[in-house]
Amino acid sequence: MTRPAARPTARVPNAVGLVKSDYGGLPSTLCKGCGHNAVANQIVQVAFELGLRPHEVVKLSGIGCSSKSPAYFLGRSHGFNALHGRMPSVATGALLANHRLRALAVSGDGDTGSIGLGQYKHLLRRNLRMTYLIENNGVYGLTKGQFSATAEDGLELKYAGTNPFPEIDLCAEAIVAGCGFVARGFAGDAAQLRALLKAALAHRGTAVVDVISPCVAFNNDDDSRKSYGYGRKHEVPLHDIGFVPPQEDVVIEDHEPGETRIVELHDGSRLALAKLESDYDPSDPARALARLFAARESGEILTGLIRFDGERPSAAEAFRIGDVPLAERSERDLRPGREAFDAVLDRY
């Protein structure tokens, strides 16, 4: 719909002079066909296309198959593979220490929705500059197939039996927590995922991208809502989505102008959302939630940009951190002089 951004091809250097393989990592040790591998591939592609400077990105993760994947992309970026469920706090510290970095964080549904739910919600309140990607397969892959908190009520799995509890919808959780960028993708829909990831990386605060990423080892039967089969059949994109880099014109193809909503991002890039089913408005949290609940009822996998609010200050702004990152301050800034020190002592 929008003019396709002049995509660099794999072997031609991008805007910062890097070729696609410069964004690769170690070979994946995940299962063949795992959704997480598909997502990692899109990350490499997106980073290449956007011309990210590897040293301006940090990769963060928790523990799980999903959380292993940062080793498989952006090998020239620093990264930290934290504890199970506790990546958000590590991210908070790292991004406050150096607020010029942007984080590309990968977590799993168990990592975020089960053990990590509290940290996830509190991270979102603080609104750090990061893309929080959840590779959501409804199970614990790495520990071999138990239900995670995002498994749907009634899901039957060979190993884990029947899940009797309602699922946690990590997009709904993000919306209620006040997150300004909430999207859902599907590992089987690469084009949309790339657009969402680009927009997420351009967002000034925390962007949640919950990607249905099937676990071929433990949860990929067609009747499971986290399977490839189900996703292919029941994915309902809210809109056709196009990412427009800064300085480029939005050119609407295919769709009537009036049918497209333009979302401006903080760095000057834009998203063009061409309406599909309805003129979905991501600015209203209550409607977003209503739509999510309705989709759950009807068994749809709703994808796209579900909620957007570009106004909320980032955490670095809330903490009023100055230009120079905390981690780069030198002793001259950090150690008060003798006189000032003496003046304080005089008061005691």
Place this chain on the structure above:
Amino acid sequence: MTRPAARPTARVPNAVGLVKSDYGGLPSTLCKGCGHNAVANQIVQVAFELGLRPHEVVKLSGIGCSSKSPAYFLGRSHGFNALHGRMPSVATGALLANHRLRALAVSGDGDTGSIGLGQYKHLLRRNLRMTYLIENNGVYGLTKGQFSATAEDGLELKYAGTNPFPEIDLCAEAIVAGCGFVARGFAGDAAQLRALLKAALAHRGTAVVDVISPCVAFNNDDDSRKSYGYGRKHEVPLHDIGFVPPQEDVVIEDHEPGETRIVELHDGSRLALAKLESDYDPSDPARALARLFAARESGEILTGLIRFDGERPSAAEAFRIGDVPLAERSERDLRPGREAFDAVLDRY
């Protein structure tokens, strides 16, 4: 509006032969005027009026001023004062161990919304038989006045400065987590609080009652949304609420019959919700959330039964626990006989 239940008076025994003082506890050590004291008094009153059998109730709490209060009521009931933020897991264990008990749990906004948010949400997914009362004052009382996660964005406190983060609405959180009974009360509105507590105690699953309970020591300036002054001025009850015990008729006074919605509870008691502002329907989670968000925008303290769904199975049902509580099973049930044991060994 409904016929007032024939209230036992303080010194006349109630249905189970106890007088009001039988439901009392140790003298409070909280500040004079603390909202939590008002709530504790209503608990004593409600337990007395309902004719609760003390040994069928367990009192549970975390850590905080609020979490101390179970010592101040129901002295004849067992109780457990757990860790900060971790009461939900203790409750889960205790109520699965003895699913005939109902829990009366008291927590604070720090205890539940900050450190305890993860356990809170997961407890609600499991739907144990308990009344989860949050004494919400927007601050940490016991540690002297820091913001909790329910403090509103922009709140200024003498001690804590200005809060730059969006508040967590524990009712909205409960609704998104699938909780079947979500109510909000105000420590300054005793009659409504009593009706809500009675209904909560009759609910088969987890009933959240988030009570605005001002901290007179640290957060009671009139412009704070958790103060008595603000509450008195801005409370917007969704309905006039009346609790009707089992076997009694609902008699509508004051209101036209059509204006009242009857909510049936699991034990045969009912709530009569007489519409005030609108014909609010607590059965729709999306509308409930929309209404909560709107109230936050406009500065209202919305009180009443915000969300109700009596259908979800309780945790004991989900785990298919038999009639006799786990804690009361004897060795005869619990230790398999020699033959059965031998048959298993034969397989190895």
Place this chain on the structure above:
Amino acid sequence: MAVLQPTDRSAARAGGDGVRVNDFSLVVATANGTGSQTANLALLRSIFLQGVPVHGKNVFPSNIQGLPTWFHIRASAEGWVARQAPEIVVAYNPRTLHEDVAVVPEGGVLLLDDGLRGAPERDDVTTYRVPVAELMRDVDAKPTLKTYLANMTYLGVLAWLLGLPLDVVERALLKQFSGRRSLVDANLPVVASAWRWAEERLEKRDPYRIEPMDATRDTMLITGNDAAALGSVVGGVTLAAWYPITPSTSLVDALGAHLEELRPEREDGRDWAIVQAEDELAAIGMVIGAGWAGARAMTATSGPGISLMAEFAGLGYFAEVPAVVWDVQRVGPSTGLPTRTSQGDVAFAHALGHGDVRHPVLLPGSVEECFEFGWRSFDLAERLQTPVFVLSDLDLGMNTWMAPRFAYPDAPMDRGKVLRGDAIPDDFGRYRDVDGDGVTYRTVPGDANERGAWFGRGTGHDADAVYSERAEDWRANQDRLLRKWATARELVPEPELDVVPDAELLVVCMGSTRFAVDEARARLERLGATFSLMRLRALPLGRVAREALETHARVVVLEMNRNAQLRGVLAADLPEVAPKLASIAHLDGLPFTAEQVAAWLKPHLGLDRARLAKGAGA
């Protein structure tokens, strides 16, 4: 090479007649997630069915599919089961081909997937090449299934080489598939065709043989986690709350299966519940809540979970709530090596929690003890009203071991000092030390006798469980807790102690390292070096352990961690014996071999290197 250590090449040498009967070590190298586990376990069980003592160890990666896995089998007529450098190597994994081939000792056996390219030539070993592709050509199955079935080819060839009849392999497979014939029928033909191929095309050129004997009668083959689960069921567990983590997950899996079978759902429902908590912090919270409410409750976890349980462990200790916590240890610190074995949590678990806490720790050293401590831990926790930690490890918990048939508990459950109904005295006080042993009487919620009501807490309290900040109350309560600790010393299992008269040296060990220690001891004895041996089965130390430590002139504490944790615990508990506590502390994730242990002990026994090397090879 990470896992296989070709240190003891002489071990492969055949006996005088050139034949090695019922005594060899073997390793199968495959990739994770290719289904080789079935073939490995069927091989193990076939040997077992022939009456030959055997043990299997899986050394697997922390992933689901594609990374190298090594399965060790040790057959030993004498019953030795410690890890041993392999004499027979099955090399089916292209990614580790070079290292796997390199590890075969001189005179050893190499079984090679003939389709793997670039295998180095070894003319000092007996090499058999299995034409896997050819054998699989006519197998009619889906590609994924075919990958699985391909492992049956080495099973068939090995069976023929070792002299295992096909019908024995069939019985083993049937057991392996829990009697499901259809699965056997899918696998057996591949085994058979490989067996027959070998019979027709191979010439037996190596000395290793299995011959039937009668050493496994009344013996089980079971993992420690399965045994622990069975013990817990017999111990009357009613609530298990847990969070998945390797290597404890299979304990809870087995628990569910045994409960379904042994305590099946009645018409009105179950008498148990297994709750997958949102994390370990919640899991232990549920266990504490249930224990307080009167139920027998447990959790199973590993190191990271233990760390997360610290605050609740302190609450359980101080509020005096019974609880059972299984820590199936893996290599830490932090996430460490999730699929490698360790004894690295001993000191931490023993004193888990801030402030002054101490927990009884049980130290199972066999699958029998995993079973026994499965039920005994509940008796102990309820008798002492405190969390009890059971420290197993990955090697014991996840690997398959022989065990004498488990003994049904010899005593009824001990529910400890619980008062109900009219038995609750008028002057009931939760923490009054009526009996003087530090263990007080408790009541549980739901009791209609409301005299028994009390308010549990992790804050300071007096003898009636009422909040107190008074210094005297604190002291009195702590003094009682110390009396309780003295009581615990008498109640926990005594060590297994074998005192050699006049021996100067006492070796102290715990848990699964005992297998290597036992074997090393036998080897050293053959060299004339004797020592007393004490395998601790619990902390705190009781009288027997103390006396053994006191009466020996020298002590070596041998353990599988870096920090000499057990030695530290002993030194702190018994400072007077500390100087004689020498330490052997080693950890790299692999179970000890007898050879390692013998080498470490040698300096403590005055044996010179040359003599030992000879002996260790025997």
Place this chain on the structure above:
Amino acid sequence: MAVLQPTDRSAARAGGDGVRVNDFSLVVATANGTGSQTANLALLRSIFLQGVPVHGKNVFPSNIQGLPTWFHIRASAEGWVARQAPEIVVAYNPRTLHEDVAVVPEGGVLLLDDGLRGAPERDDVTTYRVPVAELMRDVDAKPTLKTYLANMTYLGVLAWLLGLPLDVVERALLKQFSGRRSLVDANLPVVASAWRWAEERLEKRDPYRIEPMDATRDTMLITGNDAAALGSVVGGVTLAAWYPITPSTSLVDALGAHLEELRPEREDGRDWAIVQAEDELAAIGMVIGAGWAGARAMTATSGPGISLMAEFAGLGYFAEVPAVVWDVQRVGPSTGLPTRTSQGDVAFAHALGHGDVRHPVLLPGSVEECFEFGWRSFDLAERLQTPVFVLSDLDLGMNTWMAPRFAYPDAPMDRGKVLRGDAIPDDFGRYRDVDGDGVTYRTVPGDANERGAWFGRGTGHDADAVYSERAEDWRANQDRLLRKWATARELVPEPELDVVPDAELLVVCMGSTRFAVDEARARLERLGATFSLMRLRALPLGRVAREALETHARVVVLEMNRNAQLRGVLAADLPEVAPKLASIAHLDGLPFTAEQVAAWLKPHLGLDRARLAKGAGA
């Protein structure tokens, strides 16, 4: 009575001339939340302004309003500041009236709110009755404020009794109110009217006096938490993440205040951030994240928080991330006594985390050291690339102590082995032990030289930080970590050691108990009993500590916990000296008195009880 222990009645006896100048102990008993803290601190500061050494301790309940609080003041010309049984008691709290009156020693002084009913009569003490209601009658203020102001009455009367001029009290109040005159003006009139009332109506009948001296010049009055905060600011902290918990909260409060002043916001913003996390688990996670990203980050907490930090502590150790963790200890286990002091986390913090971990622990024993370790801890953490724990306690942290004026750091910051930009070599590997001291070079995110990029993790890794399950990699890394530990022994602060030639006995202590130990030592010396004294200032032990332990024939380890934790750490570290490590371990929430310590040490010094009792009273 919980807090005041009237054990040493003879202590109140006056000197030969019947007068006790600049040497007494006093306690004020009030209810929490009534504002008495202002009066107490003003009294303290008035004495200080007269040049007399003084110290104040608040023994307060875990609530906000209404429960009993005792404020102890010790004035001592000799500079002794340990807790001491009070000679002067101000009884203003109706709820504890009886116990407070009972605690006054024979010959002591009782100052009584005359309005309190039913105070027992004591004819063996000097009683002054203050007509509080009458003095307050004409005060024009809101009722709540009036409750607060009523405390000024005992300040006024005490000032007169002790001989403190009104203008000194006024200066003290002005300091107390940070120079806000209006607040002084509200309070001072009540003080003055009480002072004048006393002058007119009382006859001085007791021996206690303050007379000006010159012992507080160049001396500060400050709490340990405030000092720690100031030290941290000077140490260049940039991120503090924390969760409120008594008694550490005031450390972070002070940190914010000092940062606002000493590193004020520039036009573009601040060079620091203080994050109130959602719990301690998140707080330490933020600190680890920030430390990894190159910032100086810290947290402050107490026991329950330490428990919650266990898993991250292990990660920090193993991924080798600098971090500073203050544990202001309170009484555990569990929630325990949140407002009472303890040394009960030493062993736990030292080895916090599952698996084999070890953390350097700093042990400040004065407010000066709280300040010094405030900055030194960052140097140490970055030099060693590991979490460093600083173990203060409630007594040190929250109470007001004298200290020599703090010394500005004598060296620039030591940021350790950080490589940036072109300094990053081509063959950079995060965990390569280039220098052989176990400490490797690190790079931080954001550096444009992408050669330095590495992926941090808590899983097993090789020298290049790449995931590895190989046994050799694990061992090599652990061996290096042990080398680093040896380096740590040389870098942590040495103990304060005072060796008495030929002394047989060495007493070992740490932290705030040193005040009582120092005083007891002086008392015992007067009885002719001498011993060497070592105050540990850090773990692990370095050479000096080891030698001191080795060279003394006998050692007593004195500490404020039940489990003799420090003794246990020493025994585990140095088993060869363990047998001579006798233990004095005691905990009831109250700071030790010199009398207690002297009594405990007596048996180790061969002093008989009678002689000691005499001496202790001197």
